[in-house]
Amino acid sequence: GSVLGVKEFDISYGDEVASALRDGAPVVALETTIVSHGLPRPDNLTVARQIEQAVRDNGAVPATIGMLGGRIVVGIDDEQLTRLATSDQVAKLSVRDLAVAAATGADGATTVAGTSAIAAAAGIGVFATGGMGGVHRGAPYDESADLVTLARCPIALVCAGVKSILDVGATLERLETLGVSVAGYRTTQFPGFFISDSGFALDWSLDSPERIAAALRARQQQGVHHSALVIANPLPTDEQLDPALHDRVLADGLAKLDSEGITGKAVTPFLLSHFHSATEGRSLAVNVRLILRNAALAAQIAVAAAGR
Amino acid sequence: GSVLGVKEFDISYGDEVASALRDGAPVVALETTIVSHGLPRPDNLTVARQIEQAVRDNGAVPATIGMLGGRIVVGIDDEQLTRLATSDQVAKLSVRDLAVAAATGADGATTVAGTSAIAAAAGIGVFATGGMGGVHRGAPYDESADLVTLARCPIALVCAGVKSILDVGATLERLETLGVSVAGYRTTQFPGFFISDSGFALDWSLDSPERIAAALRARQQQGVHHSALVIANPLPTDEQLDPALHDRVLADGLAKLDSEGITGKAVTPFLLSHFHSATEGRSLAVNVRLILRNAALAAQIAVAAAGR
Amino acid sequence: GSVLGVKEFDISYGDEVASALRDGAPVVALETTIVSHGLPRPDNLTVARQIEQAVRDNGAVPATIGMLGGRIVVGIDDEQLTRLATSDQVAKLSVRDLAVAAATGADGATTVAGTSAIAAAAGIGVFATGGMGGVHRGAPYDESADLVTLARCPIALVCAGVKSILDVGATLERLETLGVSVAGYRTTQFPGFFISDSGFALDWSLDSPERIAAALRARQQQGVHHSALVIANPLPTDEQLDPALHDRVLADGLAKLDSEGITGKAVTPFLLSHFHSATEGRSLAVNVRLILRNAALAAQIAVAAAGR
Ligand SMILES: [Mn+2]
Numbered sequence: 001g002s003v004l005g006v007k008e009f010d011i012s013y014g015d016e017v018a019s020a021l022r023d024g025a026p027v028v029a030l031e032t033t034i035v036s037h038g039l040p041r042p043d044n045l046t047v048a049r050q051i052e053q054a055v056r057d058n059g060a061v062p063a064t065i066g067m068l069g070g071r072i073v074v075g076i077d078d079e080q081l082t083r084l085a086t087s088d089q090v091a092k093l094s095v096r097d098l099a100v101a102a103a104t105g106a107d108g109a110t111t112v113a114g115t116s117a118i119a120a121a122a123g124i125g126v127f128a129t130g131g132m133g134g135v136h137r138g139a140p141y142d143e144s145a146d147l148v149t150l151a152r153c154p155i156a157l158v159c160a161g162v163k164s165i166l167d168v169g170a171t172l173e174r175l176e177t178l179g180v181s182v183a184g185y186r187t188t189q190f191p192g193f194f195i196s197d198s199g200f201a202l203d204w205s206l207d208s209p210e211r212i213a214a215a216l217r218a219r220q221q222q223g224v225h226h227s228a229l230v231i232a233n234p235l236p237t238d239e240q241l242d243p244a245l246h247d248r249v250l251a252d253g254l255a256k257l258d259s260e261g262i263t264g265k266a267v268t269p270f271l272l273s274h275f276h277s278a279t280e281g282r283s284l285a286v287n288v289r290l291i292l293r294n295a296a297l298a299a300q301i302a303v304a305a306a307g308r
Numbered sequence: 309g310s311v312l313g314v315k316e317f318d319i320s321y322g323d324e325v326a327s328a329l330r331d332g333a334p335v336v337a338l339e340t341t342i343v344s345h346g347l348p349r350p351d352n353l354t355v356a357r358q359i360e361q362a363v364r365d366n367g368a369v370p371a372t373i374g375m376l377g378g379r380i381v382v383g384i385d386d387e388q389l390t391r392l393a394t395s396d397q398v399a400k401l402s403v404r405d406l407a408v409a410a411a412t413g414a415d416g417a418t419t420v421a422g423t424s425a426i427a428a429a430a431g432i433g434v435f436a437t438g439g440m441g442g443v444h445r446g447a448p449y450d451e452s453a454d455l456v457t458l459a460r461c462p463i464a465l466v467c468a469g470v471k472s473i474l475d476v477g478a479t480l481e482r483l484e485t486l487g488v489s490v491a492g493y494r495t496t497q498f499p500g501f502f503i504s505d506s507g508f509a510l511d512w513s514l515d516s517p518e519r520i521a522a523a524l525r526a527r528q529q530q531g532v533h534h535s536a537l538v539i540a541n542p543l544p545t546d547e548q549l550d551p552a553l554h555d556r557v558l559a560d561g562l563a564k565l566d567s568e569g570i571t572g573k574a575v576t577p578f579l580l581s582h583f584h585s586a587t588e589g590r591s592l593a594v595n596v597r598l599i600l601r602n603a604a605l606a607a608q609i610a611v612a613a614a615g616r
Numbered sequence: 617g618s619v620l621g622v623k624e625f626d627i628s629y630g631d632e633v634a635s636a637l638r639d640g641a642p643v644v645a646l647e648t649t650i651v652s653h654g655l656p657r658p659d660n661l662t663v664a665r666q667i668e669q670a671v672r673d674n675g676a677v678p679a680t681i682g683m684l685g686g687r688i689v690v691g692i693d694d695e696q697l698t699r700l701a702t703s704d705q706v707a708k709l710s711v712r713d714l715a716v717a718a719a720t721g722a723d724g725a726t727t728v729a730g731t732s733a734i735a736a737a738a739g740i741g742v743f744a745t746g747g748m749g750g751v752h753r754g755a756p757y758d759e760s761a762d763l764v765t766l767a768r769c770p771i772a773l774v775c776a777g778v779k780s781i782l783d784v785g786a787t788l789e790r791l792e793t794l795g796v797s798v799a800g801y802r803t804t805q806f807p808g809f810f811i812s813d814s815g816f817a818l819d820w821s822l823d824s825p826e827r828i829a830a831a832l833r834a835r836q837q838q839g840v841h842h843s844a845l846v847i848a849n850p851l852p853t854d855e856q857l858d859p860a861l862h863d864r865v866l867a868d869g870l871a872k873l874d875s876e877g878i879t880g881k882a883v884t885p886f887l888l889s890h891f892h893s894a895t896e897g898r899s900l901a902v903n904v905r906l907i908l909r910n911a912a913l914a915a916q917i918a919v920a921a922a923g924r
């Protein structure tokens with residue numbers, strides 16, 4: 001399995017991340033599909049740097065994760081980030097793609113599932129993203145691998161819920177079925193990504209990074225449960241997309257799916273692009289705001305968990 | 309992760325349970341949601357003590373499991389049992405709630421999922437309950453976390469099947485899909501909780517506690533399969549709820565769901581309460597009988613497994 | 617848990633397999649339900665021997681897996697193979713049945729799920745079969761335990777896809793949800809078992825046994841993902857069942873299900889038998905061809921993975 005003693009597929013670590021992990025300093029994992037596939041160019045690279053800066057501003061080291069030339073890198077540098085943000089040859093890597101992509105020497109951006117699994121394997125306990133995947137509307141078998149992967153990875157995932165273009169209620173049921181913990185950050189209402197409240201209630205609210213860190217410590221000390229803790233972090237109501245606008249755009253989008261006969265894998269990109277154009281870019285600005293807030297909260301949790 | 313060397317979230321053990329586990333003596337795990345949420349007061353406390361006694365009468369130590377002030381306790385004492393049976397501030401804790409509840413310092417009663425995971429972590433191999441959770445009727449995504457949790461916990465769960473208010477057929481399919489073993493105790497018909505026979509057949513029947521203990525030993529020695537073994541223990545036909553009454557009450561209840569527009573999470577409590585009133589309390593008496601029988605069988609299995 | 621120091625339920629190994637595993641020589645796991653339940657007698661025994669020979673011809677040791685008198689045997693001998701091929705008392709053993717069957721002293725043939733789990737426990741990394749299980753048409757809860765089991769077993773499964781009598785699209789979605797890797801062998805079209813192309817596309821193609829071995833090595837070195845890699849190996853188009861015949865027979869079969877009111881567990885055997893008779897045995901010949909090809913490819917992968 002190795003050439004001259006070098007394992008060709010070992011995970012590589014950025015210097016700063018490697019030293020933080022060695023020292024027990026706070027680290028926050030970040031994904032890269034938002035960079036490669038989630039945000040339009042050239043904003044994607046700017047925003048990716050802002051997310052890393054939000055982690056730093058709150059006292060933690062960002063560990064942005066991706067694949068370069070078949071190697072998983074935890075803590076990519078700015079040159080590698082630029083490559084993933086600008087190349088047209090970047091695969092979207094869920095957890096099941098990591099080994100096959102490595103064998104083909106691919107460049108790749110990791111999804112929530114891929115990043116969660118790598119973070120857990122690397123010993124990084126907190127991960128910030130925008131929203132997590134879920135169950136697709138009207139497609140009972142089309143369920144993101146994020147959910148099952150979270151059920152296997154003992155991390156904290158800070159997100160703003162699930163995009164409303166998915167079936168939020170079914171997604172919450174699956175998280176319950178799969179044993180994934182969910183708590184609101186200072187709320188018992190599950191956030192709706194673009195909007196502060198999805199309309200679905202939560203059983204638990206945690207009110208400080210210290211309390212969240214205590215929950216992570218409890219999980220480790222109890223040794224009973226090995227799934228993720230989703231921290232659902234809503235936008236303040238004055239920063240959300242106007243809920244009336246949101247509901248109208250969503251209803252229009254769903255109606256267009258019907259009238260234009262769009263089904264299956266085409267649904268999500270269609271609805272996201274519809275949101276972007278129908279809100280004249282406001283949905284995108286909201287998307288960026290919530291990610292930066294999630295990165296900041298994740299860093300505060302990592303700091304609290306590191307006991308510093 | 310600790311204050312003055314004391315880990316604040318470690319599992320606590322009752323003295324008798326701790327010493328039984330140390331000695332390899334037979335222990336049976338018991339859940340507490342039946343005490344806090346499943347049975348009406350003040351019978352709930354009486355019945356909880358009877359269940360513990362049924363375990364003792366059959367040669368094993370009862371390990372009733374709950375959370376007190378944020379601490380998981382395996383083998384709660386009578387004072388703690390009384391607190392969970394009488395307080396109005398007792399959370400219902402599935403496996404995914406354990407760490408978050410601990411961080412909030414809650415009192416809590418553990419579900420089948422929560423208890424199974426704690427028992428497995430504590431090294432207790434046999435668990436007795438009334439019935440396990442399952443798939444909800446007419447709600448494809450509403451599937452109890454019990455099923456996925458059983459797929460992860462190498463314990464034996466003694467129960468009387470699944471309440472008929474759930475979708476029994478879909479539940480059996482999910483158990484098959486998830487790789488959870490199911491065997492009837494002296495029957496190849498899956499019991500129907502209140503009634504002896506749900507109408508669904510099983511592939512395997514085991515005819516003695518010794519044979520069941522052999523299956524648990526086989527699982528351990530093979531080292532191939534790490535999911536639960538459900539022992540489906542039917543009531544004798546002369547102790548069941550009259551099947552004609554059962555079927556009529558169930559049909560009435562399902563019709564009322566339709567006519568009163570009851571859906572989602574309201575379905576199960578509505579149907580259970582309907583059974584209670586429409587059978588003039590007979591369903592409750594049957595419920596208690598089957599739990600006591602399951603506790604006795606579980607103790608016999610634990611004794612056989614301990615090789616005493 | 618043992619009698620005179622002998623563990624009664626330990627896995628037994630055939631001599632040749634035991635020595636190959638000790639030496640790190642290439643080994644391929646083979647299942648036995650195809651022998652006991654999948655193929656008509658007496659061809660079943662002949663074909664089983666041909667499959668083993670195909671493994672040998674390509675440089676690896678066949679480890680045919682089954683249960684004899686309650687013992688799992690990895691690498692059954694010809695006498696044991698004959699017993700499973702000719703007895704009428706052979707249980708069909710999925711992973712969840714292994715311990716219970718052992719406790720009853722049964723003879724049994726292992727399914728894809730059962731064989732995958734045993735292979736993984738025995739340290740055998742490559743497994744060849746015909747087709748894997750999947751989601752049943754029109755039966756949302758009827759999903760083969762193969763899928764969840766593959767999500768837990770870090771093996772390579774070489775197969776020709778999923779029989780078209782199942783819901784192929786839903787099966788591919790479940791594999792994605794569960795995090796099971798799928799790659800085509802020299803194709804990006806998922807094969808359709810009897811036919812070379814199911815009509816569904818794949819994200820990844822691997823073009824040599826060495827490349828597949830590299831993916832297995834990457835998975836191990838990364839340490840992130842612990843599920844199976846399905847290698848989908850299509851028949852060459854000139855060896856497939858004529859696609860027009862296939863589509864007509866499938867449509868006829870599905871129509872007959874409706875008109876004859878066949879549902880549930882009766883669907884699959886009905887459709888398989890319909891294929892057999894309606895193609896005048898050609899579907900069976902195709903079935904045998906694809907298994908032999910899968911066995912050969914699996915052996916080549918095992919050889920490449922062993923680095924010889
Ligand atoms: Mn999908």
Ligand SMILES: [Mn+2]
Pocket residue numbers: 173176450451452
């Ligand atoms: Mn539910």
Ligand SMILES: [Mn+2]
Pocket residue numbers: 481484758759760
């Ligand atoms: Mn099935």
